Amino acid sequence: MILVGRIVKGIGGFYYVSTEHGIIECRARGKFRISNIIPIVGDYVDVESQNFKDGFIVNIHDRKNQLVRPPVSNVDQAIITFSIVNPDLNRLQLDKMIILTEVNQINPIICINKVDLVDEDEYMPIYNIYKKLGYEVIATSKYDNIGIDKLKTILKGKTSFFTGPSGVGKSSLINCVHGHERQEIGDLSEKLNRGKHTTRNVELISIDGGYVLDTPGFTSLNLNIDEKNLKNFYKDFKVFEANCRFNSCLHINEPNCGVKDAVENGLIDKTRYSNYLSLYGELKTNRRRRY
Ligand SMILES: Nc1nc2c(ncn2[C@@H]2O[C@H](COP(=O)(O)OP(=O)(O)OP(=O)(O)O)[C@@H](O)[C@H]2O)c(=O)[nH]1
Ligand SMILES: [Zn+2]
Structure with missing residues (x-):
């Protein structure tokens, strides 16, 4: 039978498709190679499966958008993360990232992280500037558990990824929000990974009816507009x-x-x-x- 699902992980020619009957391990039908369309994580697909365990991807639905690095499709929002200090928040870089996401039709969410390191009056002015502009802004800290619940609410039901400069705490926040819900999918992917130097595969982590990309995205900052x-x-x-x-x-x-x-x-x-x-x-x- 044919099921509709979403690719949450791809590894070694296998695609893990989340469906109402659980995760189905799929291969892509040859016709995609002919038409030069390669399924990527985030794609909504039609899957043909007899046993709800394995099957074939027979159709890829049109993509709303697509990130190049890492390759992932149909994303709703970018959590643009900057630490207030350590490293210092760079306003030029922040504005650039906001524009970059908007150019790509992705909704920017501004996250001011590591607020445990400063007093409120050091980050509230920046918080207020962007809030007044109509952006969703959150102040977070993994150490003082500030803003984590609000962040989870923002992620609910959406497909999101974290972006921002190095060392601002993106990976820490990703770990905070998925908590213990994260599960390894597919025995096969483990077998393939074991003892081999495989490149890191991206994965959409399911949280609260939404998905978060397990790796930060948008690392190159090429704003290409007139x-x-x-x-x-x-x-x-x-x-x-x-x-x-x-x-x-x-x-x-x-x-x-x-x-x-x-x-x-x-x-x-x-x-x-x-x-x-x-x-x-x-x-x-x-x-x-x-x-
Ligand atoms: N004080 C404080 N430190 C934090 C917080 N979150 C992360 N850090 C620290 O900041 C450093 C960088 O955190 P990461 O989560 O690795 O940052 P990242 O943005 O993923 O960094 P890259 O992998 O370089 O892109 C680590 O030493 C963390 O412990 C926070 O809320 N408060
Ligand atoms: Zn003018």
């Missing part, structure tokens, strides 16, 4: 753009710029704006290098 479109990703500029003299105003050197006025008057966060200028310059330089 610098002239950058302003469209700044929600905080929107209302003030009506005051710009020119419709095409990029809010850089133009006279009578509503956005620059708003920055002067403290209505737009200064760091947001100065990082906008940096990012604009960076994108422009990158584009010139490409052509």
